[in-house]
Amino acid sequence: MRPGGALARIPVSVVIAILFFIICALLVPRFASFGNLENVARIAAILAIVSCGQAVVLILGGIEFSFGSSVALASVVSVMLLPAAGPALAFAAGIATVVLVGLVNATLIAALGLPAVVVTLGTLMIGHGLAASLAGGLPLDAAASPLFKWPAVGEVFGVPVAVVCAGAALACLWFILSRTELGRRFYLVGANAPAARLSGIGVRATTFAGYLIAGVFCGIASVILTSRVGSGQPNLMSDLPFQTIAACAIGGIPLTGGRGSALHVLAGVAVIAMLNNAVVLLNFPVAAQQLLIAFVIVASVLAQKLASSSLAVLLGLRWRSEP
Amino acid sequence: MNELADQVPDDGERNSMTKDSRTAAVRARSVAKSFGATKALRAVDLDLMPGEVHALLGGNGAGKTTLVKILLGAMRPDKGTIEVAGAPADFRSVRDAISAGIFPIYQHLSQFPDLTVRENLAAFSLGMAKGLFAPRAMPSDAVMQGWLGDVGLPVSLDALCRELSTGEMQLLEIARASAQDARVLVLDEPTAALTHTESEVLLATIDTLRRKGTAILFISHKLDEVVAIADRITVIRDGHCAIAGAPAAQLSAPEIVLAMVGKDVQPITRISPHAGEVVAQISGLRMRPEAKPVEFSVARGEIVGLAGIIGSGADQIACAIAGGIRPLSGGVHIGGHTIPAGQRKAAVAAGIGFVPTDRHADGVFNILGVVHNTSAASLSSNVRWGLVNTGGEHMAAHDILQRIGLHPFRMDYEAANFSGGNQQKLVVARNLLIDGLNLLVMSEPTRGVDVAARRAIHEIVLEASEAGVAVIVASSDIDELLSICHRILVVQNHEIKGAFERGADRQHVIGALAGAAA
Amino acid sequence: MTAIVSRLVRSRASVAAFFLLLVWCVFGLVNVRYFTLANAASIALQMSVLALLATGQMFALTVRGFDISVGAVAALSSVVAALAWNQFGPAGLLAGAAAGIAVGTINGLLVAVVGVQPIVATLGTLIGARGLSLLISNSGQVVPLQSPQMILGLAYGKWLGLAPLAWLALACVAFAALMLRYTLLGRRIVMFGSNPDAARLVGMNAMAVHVAAYQITGLFAGLAGLAMVMRAGGGLPTDGGGMALQSIASAVIGGTALTGGIASPLGSVLGAAFIQSLASGLNMSGISPFTAEIAIGAVIITASSVSIAPQLAGRLRARVRRNRETKNDT
């Protein structure tokens, strides 16, 4: 609920994302082609779904590192159960694994009140250790039955499954945050937990639900990722936590809690996905790719900071009480 | 706290000060400062004479704190000049002000909780010293032990600061600032956290500093404190000086209030009697093992005051009644059943509202909008099958905020945009919207709030009581309780020491409170 | 004696000391050659990189932030040092440390001046440092040192029982401890971490102190890079993965508070010693290193709950008391 008219209601990051798209479409060859954009959407889908989970936790004022290994653990579990249980059950087991990790985080953070950074850092390491021990280091190959492959290559009305899931995840996040009571409680607890408690809101229960929902989002993404890689990989996307935090930060979700929406997540993920794609199409060597990605992450967060303060002052929206 | 008035000796020498017999320690001339559209300070003059206590009064949002921040170098004025001992001074940072001899005692405790008393005492020297090594910059232990002696604070230098009580921390800060040979000492609401005895120590320290020739700027809301100690008074209203450094002796309390508020604010004198039957029964409530359990009942529409100075436990009792904190024993019996101790969720369900003492930490959702703030405690009444009815929620918030007089009336603003008084209105409105509200508990409801907002909050409380809501108000502000309560219970050491019906004599109640405090 | 024990127990480092002792006892029972001086010396050498990173991380944690770029910065510094060594000889090592300070300065400016969240700022420099390492080592090739004998002597020689590199690392950590206690900058860093607003009010240049903390973190990442060069005899552009998280783990297990204001150099070293002892114990018993990760993850969580508990109780008591006094909001 930002102050001022409709103009201030559009997050700054959406403007950045649109500008970025225009720049890429003009400068980067073959960027705007349908094939490439579909490829970008496919890559961005998984990041978007997990970023929805990260967004819920960030709005609560917490943080979630353990995605970096829970996805890998789910892929190992799914592939190990595949021969016995078949794709559907194996994927269900994968989702259950990630939700279980979310449950552990939720209990330690909400019930025991431990700091989120340390807890999720601990479960990140435990998760990776488990995944690597189960798989014995070597990726486990999966007998690629069509159903197993469907999440990665399948399409619904011509749209890749992953992109459909991402759309559903973003819509679901929007619905939870803006329509449901639970979503409202995420904002209240994230903005001022003691005040929320004194307003009769179950802070612990809300925090618990937040980390659980984050686990569900991440579980769904792990299915698509496992199917896409076609194997149980102990080191699958180990930089996922940082990618999702960067996406939310670029999207304009403050890490201090109380603010953020599905639109922010979409904008942040779009910028990162377009960026990763553009550097490849521009045939940058890996070193230059990483330098450019680093520059854009910091620049867009910088733009957020400058924009939010000057824009508001510019439009005289900020009627500042005497400081 | 009027009993302070007759404590400080009324020596004649203080009143004979002529206006500019000596050069001012610090002189501010036509200082102006605005933030975007708001003009915090229009044109303010202030002279701080050496060896004189200059009180600075003003409602919340009048520009008081802005002026102080400019004097302390934390903020630069848009227009106007600052002179130190006659020479013009341009403070770029707090460091410049301190090197010019201007030291702050902040009411927002500026302590380092994780460090020892020694490091806190030496904070200024550690902050200001040049060079590389710390030990040389720090005063010796013996010297610092002496500082503690001056303010009568019997703590060891190795104790961790966070283990001290709030009052002890405040004395630590006073000891630290008064030990620097300051040209000017700025005290911002220093007595707020002090018990009666600690306040006495502060006033004695101020007196010794005044004799040493230090100029003292004393900022406070408490009129009686100011009248007792100030040589000269400045009142700021809407960014300019309603009273500019007039000698205290020539001013009467009503004159000062008029200057602060601009219109004559009459305290509420008559309230309607309350209906008879008991709504809530507080039984066996103990906050300290040694305290006698608190027993009292509140009738429908009755307003009960818990009078107690800071540290008396009045606010803790109120918080325990509302389920904010868990008492050692006892609880509240309301609507046919007893609320589990310390369960705020159950208390809200039973219709118990709570306005906490600390608006910032426990009250306001700073970065959320007005509607979210107002509907926070009554979410369940706007929700069907887990979905929030945003339309109904907006309307309910709109009505209550209109009734309560939120200013400026912008439903799309974030809470951070409002003044302290209006933020408190948001917190009160939130509790009034609680579904089936039958008991409203408030702790220091009008502290740090401008006089106009204070009056508005009192009217809301009366309106609620007339609508049949029982109210418990814990406060250290006797005039507030005398004007709105049917009954006042005096609290000391977490026990109820006495009770007064409405209309009791003011001095009598203060005596009981002072007695309680002695 | 009891005074020392009670001071240790009360001190922040007691948790790390306990787990270190536990690891040594457990593996000592399992493998007769673990509980020997030679192995202790070997572990002391192996942990030099992590100890330097953990001490650096402690400074970032003390000012209420953290730095996930330290692993990549160490790798970058090792490459810069190797290249400069081949160009200008031993003086080149200074270039490695300078690279660390440079990235630390960027982190400091982003966090303290611009106000970017620490995790986002250091994520940016993490990716940037990795890219730079690849760039200057023509996409990931190890940069061998020319005539490395003298420098290798530091890592594999023996001096009073320990390798010189181990002594150097401990000296740097001791420097950090002394600096925190006896210099103005050190005291101001702790003061800033404990209460940033109060720090401004007592006249220090709070922003400069905040930047300095990240510069020191960067410096120690650079020193860790030099330690890597000494051990591997060359710059390792793609190494250092996972070291950042381990350095945070070491500092947290060592008692440095995530909420700032409490720094424990001894704790950071003991935390690093614990993690390295655990890894070595598992290596020697042939258990897969992945179980080490599970153990470290579990210990971080228990250590944080143990070392946070007294602090939480203290803060809670102070908060309840603070609730009772007035709070003027303007």
Added chain:
Amino acid sequence: MTLKKALMAAAVTLVAFTPSGASAETIGFSVPSLANSFWVSATYGVQKAADAAGVELVIVDAGGDANTVQQLSQIQDLIQRGVEAMIVGATNGESVAPVVEQALAAGIKVVGLSSLPANKDLSATVGADHYDMGKLQAECLGSAIGGKGEVAMMAGPQGQFWSDRRADGFRETIAAEYPDITIVAESRLADNRNDALRVAEDWTQRFPDLAGVYSATDDMAAGVIGAFDAAGKTGVKFSASNLSPTAQEMIKSGKLACTSIQKIVAQGTAALNAALAAARGEKVETNVVTPALLVAADNVNSVDLSDVVAPADYRP
């Protein structure tokens, strides 16, 4: 539970599943990464020989080709463990040389396996003719794409003896025998399937008309093939080395044109026996090179796999 009881319980559990102290001869084995099918098969060979000789084997895995500092620590731990001899597969030949020197100084015999430490006085070096394996891939891939067109190289980690030699073999044979084939890209960063997948996805965009892809190992080939499948690029030919179960399936399904293989298990067994002989002071064959041979669809079922690759369900 008092501290003493906790310690005892922990100790008992640990003793339960770890071999006791160094009673029998102990051989150490340091591998760069067990997430690589070559090293899994090599470990199988070494373990098989160790069990046969009744010798205790201590395996340490650096967890990735980039984790040189980790490997240095692990080799030092093996020295502390007091192993009689050790087999080393280096993450980087130059970087591990100093610590191997320390092992030699401690009287421990060191045998280099496939990725050789850069020390002079190793007891023995065991490997395959990696140059030849590169050459075989070049010949097979060259003819498969009809001798002309663009080719990309997923050449494996830089600074490891086997990948450098194999890439040279491929590059030089292409230059000599297929002048019309141009190598448009060579990635040295990927060392496992997932990295290869990500790099190959880039290639599907950057080089639309790529004809063939050389992969240093079958793991990488699986990633590359996965990427090109997902991008719907048919008609691109792939060659690889080593014959892990995944590679066998890819050859049978026709996705992989051919793979040059080396007897990995045989190399592991040879390395263990050389280390054991050196430890016992017996004569050691200083340079063991197993021949390379080409496997394609036609001979994939007939080739004897026993000493080429570990059984599918083997976990180190």
